[in-house]
Amino acid sequence: MAKKQNIIDEAKEAIQKAAETVTETVKDVVEDEKTQKIVKQVKQTAEKVADKVQEIIDAPETKEAADALKDAAGKVADAVKAAVSGKSEKIITPKDAKIPEGPLAEKWTNYKAHQKLVNPANKRRLDIIVVGTGLAGASAAASLAEMGFNVLNFCIQDSPRRAHSIAAQGGINAAKNYQNDGDSVYRLFYDTIKGGDYRAREANVYRLAEVSNNIIDQCVAQGVPFARDYGGLLDNRSFGGAQVSRTFYAKGQTGQQLLLGAYSALSRQIGKGTVKMYSRYEMLDVVVIEGRARGIIARNLVTGRIERFFGHAVVIGTGGYGNTFFLSTNAMASNGSVAMQIYRKGAYFANPAYAQIHPTCIPVHGDFQSKLTLMSESLRNDGRIWVPKKLEDAKALQAGKLKGRDIPEEDRDYYLERRYPAFGNLVPRDVASRAAKERCDAGYGVNSTGLAVFLDFSDAIKRLGKDVVAAKYGNLFQMYEKIVDENPYEDPMMIFPAIHYTMGGIWVDYELQTSIKGLFCIGEANFSDHGANRLGASALMQGLADGYFVLPYTIQNYLSDQITVPRMSTDLKEFADAEKAVEAKISKLMGIQGKRSVDSIHRELGLVMWDFVGMGRTAEGLKTALVKIKEIKKEFWSNVYIPGTAEGLNVELEKALRLADFIEIGELMARDALNREESCGGHFREEYQTPEGEALRQDDKFSYVSCWKYQGEDQEPELIKEPLDYEFVQRQTRNYKA
Amino acid sequence: MEKTINIKVKVWRQAGPKAKGHFETFELNNISTDSSFLEMIDVLNEKLISERREPIAFDHDCREGICGMCSLYINGHPHGPDDEITTCQLHMRKFKDGETITIEPWRSAAFPVIKDLMVDRRAFDKIIQAGGFISVNTGGVPDANAIPIPKKNADLAMDAASCIGCGACVAACKNGSAMLFVSAKVSQLALLPQGQVEAARRAKAMVAKMDELGFGNCTNTGACAAECPKGVKLSNIARLNREYLCAKLKD
Numbered sequence: 001m002a003k004k005q006n007i008i009d010e011a012k013e014a015i016q017k018a019a020e021t022v023t024e025t026v027k028d029v030v031e032d033e034k035t036q037k038i039v040k041q042v043k044q045t046a047e048k049v050a051d052k053v054q055e056i057i058d059a060p061e062t063k064e065a066a067d068a069l070k071d072a073a074g075k076v077a078d079a080v081k082a083a084v085s086g087k088s089e090k091i092i093t094p095k096d097a098k099i100p101e102g103p104l105a106e107k108w109t110n111y112k113a114h115q116k117l118v119n120p121a122n123k124r125r126l127d128i129i130v131v132g133t134g135l136a137g138a139s140a141a142a143s144l145a146e147m148g149f150n151v152l153n154f155c156i157q158d159s160p161r162r163a164h165s166i167a168a169q170g171g172i173n174a175a176k177n178y179q180n181d182g183d184s185v186y187r188l189f190y191d192t193i194k195g196g197d198y199r200a201r202e203a204n205v206y207r208l209a210e211v212s213n214n215i216i217d218q219c220v221a222q223g224v225p226f227a228r229d230y231g232g233l234l235d236n237r238s239f240g241g242a243q244v245s246r247t248f249y250a251k252g253q254t255g256q257q258l259l260l261g262a263y264s265a266l267s268r269q270i271g272k273g274t275v276k277m278y279s280r281y282e283m284l285d286v287v288v289i290e291g292r293a294r295g296i297i298a299r300n301l302v303t304g305r306i307e308r309f310f311g312h313a314v315v316i317g318t319g320g321y322g323n324t325f326f327l328s329t330n331a332m333a334s335n336g337s338v339a340m341q342i343y344r345k346g347a348y349f350a351n352p353a354y355a356q357i358h359p360t361c362i363p364v365h366g367d368f369q370s371k372l373t374l375m376s377e378s379l380r381n382d383g384r385i386w387v388p389k390k391l392e393d394a395k396a397l398q399a400g401k402l403k404g405r406d407i408p409e410e411d412r413d414y415y416l417e418r419r420y421p422a423f424g425n426l427v428p429r430d431v432a433s434r435a436a437k438e439r440c441d442a443g444y445g446v447n448s449t450g451l452a453v454f455l456d457f458s459d460a461i462k463r464l465g466k467d468v469v470a471a472k473y474g475n476l477f478q479m480y481e482k483i484v485d486e487n488p489y490e491d492p493m494m495i496f497p498a499i500h501y502t503m504g505g506i507w508v509d510y511e512l513q514t515s516i517k518g519l520f521c522i523g524e525a526n527f528s529d530h531g532a533n534r535l536g537a538s539a540l541m542q543g544l545a546d547g548y549f550v551l552p553y554t555i556q557n558y559l560s561d562q563i564t565v566p567r568m569s570t571d572l573k574e575f576a577d578a579e580k581a582v583e584a585k586i587s588k589l590m591g592i593q594g595k596r597s598v599d600s601i602h603r604e605l606g607l608v609m610w611d612f613v614g615m616g617r618t619a620e621g622l623k624t625a626l627v628k629i630k631e632i633k634k635e636f637w638s639n640v641y642i643p644g645t646a647e648g649l650n651v652e653l654e655k656a657l658r659l660a661d662f663i664e665i666g667e668l669m670a671r672d673a674l675n676r677e678e679s680c681g682g683h684f685r686e687e688y689q690t691p692e693g694e695a696l697r698q699d700d701k702f703s704y705v706s707c708w709k710y711q712g713e714d715q716e717p718e719l720i721k722e723p724l725d726y727e728f729v730q731r732q733t734r735n736y737k738a
Numbered sequence: 739m740e741k742t743i744n745i746k747v748k749v750w751r752q753a754g755p756k757a758k759g760h761f762e763t764f765e766l767n768n769i770s771t772d773s774s775f776l777e778m779i780d781v782l783n784e785k786l787i788s789e790r791r792e793p794i795a796f797d798h799d800c801r802e803g804i805c806g807m808c809s810l811y812i813n814g815h816p817h818g819p820d821d822e823i824t825t826c827q828l829h830m831r832k833f834k835d836g837e838t839i840t841i842e843p844w845r846s847a848a849f850p851v852i853k854d855l856m857v858d859r860r861a862f863d864k865i866i867q868a869g870g871f872i873s874v875n876t877g878g879v880p881d882a883n884a885i886p887i888p889k890k891n892a893d894l895a896m897d898a899a900s901c902i903g904c905g906a907c908v909a910a911c912k913n914g915s916a917m918l919f920v921s922a923k924v925s926q927l928a929l930l931p932q933g934q935v936e937a938a939r940r941a942k943a944m945v946a947k948m949d950e951l952g953f954g955n956c957t958n959t960g961a962c963a964a965e966c967p968k969g970v971k972l973s974n975i976a977r978l979n980r981e982y983l984c985a986k987l988k989d
Contacts, residue, residue: 143876158797159863161903162805178883214877221879223872223926223933225896232886250896256804257899264871271867279860302852331799366740368773370780371801479803482820482827483774548876597787599780643792648754649853651795652787 092707092722098510099203104728105185108207111510112553116560123148126559127567129296129311131283131338133160133266135259135540136523137317139547142265145274147552152309153266154278154298156333161263164319164331165543168255169376169476170239171247172219172540174212179236183244185209190729192538195241195428196503196531197681197697198731199351199705199724203510204528206728211549212541216248218548222261226250237381239536241428241736247537252376252475258540262547281307282654284582285341286314286519289574293519297578301654304647306579306586308570312562313518313555316342317547320502320524322355324662324669325614326606328499329361329374333654339506339525340661347514348507348707348720350527352665353673356534356682357615358500359385359432362483363452372498373483375455376476377536380425382460382469383493385432387444387453389413397446404446404454404492415439419692423736430533430682430695431736433497437615438693440496447494456492497615501539503530503682504672507707507722511554512546515709518562520555522546527705532681586646589656594639598655601636605659605666608632613670618686622674629667636663668708668717675719678702699731742768743835747782749794750842752851755858759851763838771831775818776801776808778830779841796855801826803967806902809909810855811842816906816965824904824967844909848916848952859905861951862919869943870923872933891929898925900968907962907970913954918962920944921978922970928981938985945982 100107118126126149130141133155141153155163175188189209193200216234220226226248227235236245250257269275280301287295293314299306321336322328343349360375388394389411396402415435417424427435436453439445446452461469466489470477477488484494506514506521508528514521523543530538612625636659644650679688679695680702688696705722744767752759766785769778776798783793799807808825812818818828833839841855849857899922907918924941927933933940956975963972 139876146875157799157805157807158859159806159903161863162799162807164800164805167800167802167804176882216882217879218874218876220882220885221872221874221932223895223930225892225899225926225930226882227896228887228889228892230889232888232892233883250899253804253900256902257896260899264866265874265876267863267866268871268873270863277863279863329802331805332801333799365772366770368770368777368781370774370777373802478822479827482823482829485772485829485831552876597784599784641787641790643787643790649795649856652793 090718090720092705092720094725096509097201097722099201100510104202104206107203108210115553115557118556118559118563120148122563124150125563126150126313127152127311128313128315128555129309130154130315130317131296132163132317132319132523132525133263134163134165134317134319134523135255135262135543136525136547137163137315138259138262138266139544140315140317140522140551141275142262142269143548143552144555145269145272146265148274151269151275152278152311153275154281154283154296156280156282156301158279160266160277160279161260163259164334165259165540166256167329167331167374168258168540169252169374170378171237171249171254171537172215172258172544173239173242173246173535173537174216174248174541175209175246176213176216177244177246178234179245181244183246185212187244188212188246191242192529192535193531193729194732194734195535195538196529196533197695197734198531198699198703198726198729199354199680200529200531201705201724202726202728207550208529208542208545211545214549215541215544219258219261219544222265224250224257224261226257237378238426240377240380240426240432241423241535242426243423247378249378252378252473255540258544262544282657283318283338283341284657285578286345286516287575287578288345288516289568289572292517294568295570295575297575297582299582302649304645304650306582308575308579310568310570312565313520313559315520315522315551315555316506316525317522317543318525320505321662321665322499322502323658324605324665325499325609326602327364327369327372327610329358329372330499332371335658335661336665337658337661340664342506342514342516342519342521343708344710345516346710347516347519347521348709349504349668349717350507350705350707350722351504351532351672352668352708353613353676353683353706354503354530354532354681355499355669356429356501356503357433357497358429359436359497360455360495361498361500362480363447363449363494363496373479374498374500375480375493375495376473377429379455379473379476379493380432382464382472383425383455383457384414384459385416385425385436385453385455385495386412386414386492387439387446391443394444394446394450398448398450400448404456405458405490413439413444420736422738427736428533428535429500430684433615434684434693436495436497452494452496454492455495457488458492461489499610499614501534503527503532503534504669507705511557512551513554513558518558520551522551532683585660586653586657589640589653589660590642590646592638592640592642594641596635596639596641598640598642598652598659601632601640602655602659602662605629605632605663609666609669613666613673616684616686617673619674619677622670625670626667626674629663629670633663633667636660671717672706672708675706676702695734697733703731741771741831743771743830743833743837745769745833745836746838747778748838748840749855751794751854752843754853755850761840769830771829773830774801774826775810775812775828775830776826794855795853797857798826803827804902806904809844809857809904809906811844811909813840816844816909817904817967822967822969824902844905846905846908846914846953848914849905849908857905859903861953862903862905862916864951865916865920865944865947866923868947869936869940870927872927873936885931887930895926895929898922898929898970898974901970902968904967906965906967908953910961910965911954911956912959912961913957915956915962916948916953917956917975917978918966918970918972920948921974924981925974925977928977937981938988941978941981941985945978
């Protein structure tokens with residue numbers, strides 16, 4: 001009997017202890033689903049132990065009962081262990097992301113009403129570094145300077161007006177509802193969330209839609225010559241993923257006109273001396289002092305000199321990393337190096353796998369190809385996309401024996417109109433790209449490589465007349481003809497998908513601040529608003545929203561307690577160390593003296609990315625990519641050849657520094673794509689599709705932002721999740737069919 | 739179908755702003771006529787790198803004719819022999835087999851050479867900083883549709899605003915004048931009601947800055963508009979002269 005009592009006491013004690021450990025463990029864990037599940041499991045196991053004890057009391061003393069008890073105790077221990085590891089899986093809560101309380105439509109208003117500000121006298125005492133002069137960078141630099149801050153602005157080109165925002169063609173979205181076609185802030189918000197395949201943050205997207213109208217007002221006041229109707233009011237057109245006409249445009253050069261607007265505002269401030277402009281400078285590292293961003297190290301690209309710059313805060317607006325693929329629609333110098341620099345210093349890299357493949361680009365035509373040219377999405381307003389219905393026609397086209405116009409109407413397969421009757425040729429980009437790939441994979445491609453589809457204007461020309469088509473798209477048709485040497489008024493254009501934009505980027509909170517204090521990230525460089533797929537004409541909107549109307553507010557909330565911080569000397573150890581590390585990296589690169597040019601290795605990386613981390617991804621392919629990228633990394637660091645010296649202008653050195661980072665980004669993209677076992681937006685895992693070949697999300701498992709935290713050279717980064725709990729929108733399967 | 743040509747390129751080499759420059763000639767075989775002019779230079783640079791020689795420095799970025807970064811004076815023409823395109827959109831099918839192609843940087847006192855074919859065009863930025871803007875701060879502006887603008891004016895403003903700031907006009911001008919560039923911006927803003935408030939001040943300030951920076955005078959040869967890759971019209975210079983004259987008369 002005494003023995004029995006002992007067992008009971010021991011068991012009670014064990015349960016007590018287990019309960020205490022569980023309580024202790026989960027005490028400060030947030031109430032997310034997974035932790036809750038584990039806690040429940042522990043409780044159930046503990047109850048089982050109690051039941052066993054009860055059995056022992058009633059039953060004769062047997063060895064089996066004792067074993068069962070031990071077994072149950074072991075289960076408690078395992079459950080506790082699981083709870084502990086569950087705790088170590090870090091989660092970013094809405095509170096961490098600083099998402100304001102309250103109804104969706106009031107969050108931004110509430111934020112602005114309660115945020116801290118910096119008074120005009122103190123603004124003069126604060127320096128802000130802005131890196132990049134695209135739509136986000138230029139608009140931020142100009143706005144901050146207008147408010148009274150001292151701004152240091154950097155760009156790698158010879159002039160801030162060259163940033164690649166300039167190449168955006170089609171337009172900019174805003175919820176003005178000038179067309180009276182049912183648009184509203186909510187609808188723009190909803191379309192953006194849906195277009196992003198429910199992988200964006202609700203609060204950020206709503207704010208974006210809210211400020212969209214201010215952007216149009218601002219640009220018009222700056223003298224941006226948007227297209228107008230005969231009545232003198234602004235004209236609109238429609239873009240993919242929307243059933244309203246909310247896109248404002250300036251011919252096929254909207255990005256250029258908006259950027260020149262921001263550039264003129266920036267120029268006005270440079271003239272006043274409130275912005276100091278550094279062109280042909282490339283940032284090479286961020287300087288972090290006591291956990292806060294306090295400056296940058298940059299290389300003067302003309303003299304080769306490495307220089308140090310202090311700022312009370314640093315703003316990154318350096319664009320996306322599409323050039324990881326070598327061939328993309330990005331400019332030659334567009335790169336992801338700053339993102340990688342700050343990632344290595346502790347900023348999270350979010351959703352690296354989300355890259356947008358644009359359906360309407362001029363197809364690749366040779367090994368010498370240096371970049372791909374986009375044909376604006378606006379063309380899909382009037383152009384119809386098709387391939388032949390008959391395989392023999394496709395073969396004849398591929399052999400050059402037939403032209404597109406030779407194929408009769410009844411033998412054409414307008415596959416987007418067939419598959420998606422509601423949206424037709426204006427489905428979102430990811431959907432259109434995959435549909436083109438599907439047809440070409442099936443053998444229906446229309447050019448010599450079999451990797452192209454037709455974009456046909458013959459109907460539009462019949463309906464509207466050649467003049468109207470020319471007035472709308474003339475510059476794009478001219479561009480096409482100069483490159484391809486064919487007349488798109490007579491023969492349908494040939495197009496194929498190409499890497500265009502990266503939705504992923506540096507993680508930022510609601511204030512656009514990264515996980516490093518005082519370091520902000522805006523425009524394409526951050527991850528925030530487009531989810532897994534960006535809608536057309538929304539990049540310009542987001543860049544300008546961040547720069548004109550969001551960051552100038554939120555950065556003050558940070559700077560308000562920095563007013564007593566004096567300007568720091570760039571002689572501080574942290575600056576010296578950062579500079580030394582940059583110099584060491586450069587001399588290591590210069591010292592390799594191998595046999596291969598930077599571009600030849602970059603092309604190799606691009607092919608691996610396109611083949612395995614491109615439009616259709618598989619677990620096996622991604623694993624192959626990770627192996628191949630490692631090999632490329634080894635080849636690069638042992639066999640690259642950079643002519644000349646580190647002093648003075650050296651374009652090959654600039655490219656090598658960027659490629660070193662592209663290789664790391666490629667790896668991160670593949671890793672993220674492998675982790676995300678679902679298809680959503682621009683991320684298509686072939687294992688996860690519906691019988692009709694549509695993307696299949698796994699909301700129960702992957703409704704989160706993947707934030708990767710650097711753990712050191714050649715170490716696996718840590719995955720931190722920001723769950724996306726949709727409070728206001730009901731998640732649905734995207735449907736563009738009906 | 740793809741064709742290839744063999745060419746010689748005679749390229750301006752200059753180690754730095756103060757170094758003495760010279761021409762160097764290279765032979766290139768099997769250049770695809772489908773490749774762009776800059777892709778031809780890429781091929782040449784790859785060849786130079788493989789021979790462990792320094793590649794040719796040249797400016798370029800978007801490679802789709804809009805950023806204005808590429809320059810190059812090709813066979814005596816800024817942006818080469820084709821009409822209304824930039825160098826990056828020029829294709830090798832415009833050249834003949836066996837041809838010698840001469841490539842020089844922009845030649846202008848206001849655009850000093852940095853290295854080889856790369857020049858410093860910051861003078862253009864300085865002209866814009868002097869007045870090429872409408873003085874509005876972010877926020878507090880009227881609704882975009884508050885002021886109707888006649889379509890004709892909006893279209894003309896858009897045509898003028900097409901300028902990409904490449905500097906071909908200056909390179910083409912025997913006087914090295916920046917009048918087409920300045921007039922494009924002055925016209926764009928003068929054509930819009932928003933820009934008329936400070937039109938007089940703008941015209942004077944931008945012209946004064948242009949003169950100060952060492953650009954030459956305009957003698958109406960029209961070479962600038964003939965070579966402009968974006969077809970910015972000479973009528974803009976007439977408008978600038980009108981704006982400038984009116985502004986001066988008001989003084």
